[in-house]
Structures are given as C-alpha cells and as structure tokens.
Amino acid sequence: MPTPHALKRLVFLLCACIALFALNGCAGLFNREDMRVNVAGIEPLEGQGLEMRFAVKLRVQNPNDAPIDYDGVALDLDLNGRAFASGVSSEHGTVPRFGEAVISVPVTVSAWxxxxxxLGYASGDAVSKVSYAVRGRLAGDMFDGGRFSGEGVIDFPGGAGALGS
Known part of the structure; x- marks a missing residue:
C-alpha cells in the first residue's frame, strides 16, 4: 500500500502530465494561419427607400491543414478609407483545408x-482606382470560424469608375 506522501506525488505527477498534454493540444489550435479574404464580386440587390443593397461575394482561402466550418457571416466594407457597407448572413458551409470557398453576404449601403x-469624388475627375478594406467574422464553434480582414484596389480601365462618371 503506497504511503499518503507517495500517493500525493503520484496524483501531482498525473495532473502535471494531463496539463502538459492539454497545453500541447491547444498549441496546435493557436498555430493557425489567418484566412485570406478578397472581394470576388458585387451584385446589386433590391433596396428600400434611400438605401442600396448589394450581394458581396467573398473569396475565402484557408491556408490551414484543417477545414473551417462556419454558420453565419458578418461583414464590414470600407471604400477609400471610409465606412461604406455592412451586412450579415446566416449562410453556413465549410472552407476546405488548403482550399477556398466563395461566400455571398448581402450588405446595406445608407444614403449617407x-x-x-x-463628395470624395466631387472634383469631377474620372475615377481610376478605388481601394477597399473588408473585415468580418465567420461564426463557428470555439475551434472553427474566426475573424478575417482583407484589402485591395479595384482598377477601372480608362478611369471610368462607377462612382466617378
């Protein structure tokens, strides 16, 4: 029969091993690379009153060894450094491991x-480039989903942008 002191040491050693294995498992979760997100397209939707609505198509790339399951998307879109549109979707799906998916999110743009x-284009010059930044979140359980951000520039051939002419 082990002594009480030996039993305490055995319990302590067992707890230390469990904690070490648990921390090692969690380290793999935090070693994930960020998703890569780009605007793949924007399509008009029917709006109400003074607001405009669009379906923003996001191309989400997963550079990780595990798929990302999501059940809901939230999105904020800035144009030229200014808040422009926001939206949410209850869309659900999976971005495969080392793969990509296109996710559609309806967004609302206020008249303001x-x-x-x-007003930013009031000079009358043709718009040739518009910079954008997109931020959002794929909702999932504790191990899936996550926040994302991306940015880019939309070039309009010949300087004939949608907001400028």
Whole structure:
C-alpha cells in the first residue's frame, strides 16, 4: 500500500502530465494561419427607400491543414478609407483545408455613405482606382470560424469608375 506522501506525488505527477498534454493540444489550435479574404464580386440587390443593397461575394482561402466550418457571416466594407457597407448572413458551409470557398453576404449601403463617397469624388475627375478594406467574422464553434480582414484596389480601365462618371 503506497504511503499518503507517495500517493500525493503520484496524483501531482498525473495532473502535471494531463496539463502538459492539454497545453500541447491547444498549441496546435493557436498555430493557425489567418484566412485570406478578397472581394470576388458585387451584385446589386433590391433596396428600400434611400438605401442600396448589394450581394458581396467573398473569396475565402484557408491556408490551414484543417477545414473551417462556419454558420453565419458578418461583414464590414470600407471604400477609400471610409465606412461604406455592412451586412450579415446566416449562410453556413465549410472552407476546405488548403482550399477556398466563395461566400455571398448581402450588405446595406445608407444614403449617407453614398453621399460621403460621392463628395470624395466631387472634383469631377474620372475615377481610376478605388481601394477597399473588408473585415468580418465567420461564426463557428470555439475551434472553427474566426475573424478575417482583407484589402485591395479595384482598377477601372480608362478611369471610368462607377462612382466617378
């Protein structure tokens, strides 16, 4: 029969081993690379009153060895450094491991956001480039989903942008 002191040491050693294995398992979860997100397209939707609505198509790339399951998407879109549109979707799916998926999110643009953007182009010059930044979140359980961000520039051939002419 082990002594009480030996039993305490055995319990302590067992707890230390369990904690070590648990921390080692969690380290793999935090060693994930960020998702890569780009705007793949924007399509008009029917709006209400003074608001405009669009379906923003996001190309989400998963550079990790595990798929990302999501059940909901939230999105904020900035144009030229100014808040422009936001939206949410209850869409669900999976971004495969070392793969990509296109996710559609309906967004709303207020009349005020459109006016602010138009005032930014009030010089009358043709718009040739528009920079964008997209931020959001794929909702999932504790181990899936996650926040994302991306940015880019949309080039309009010949300087004939949608907001400028």
């Amino acid at each position: 956001s459109v006016a602010r953007q138009a």
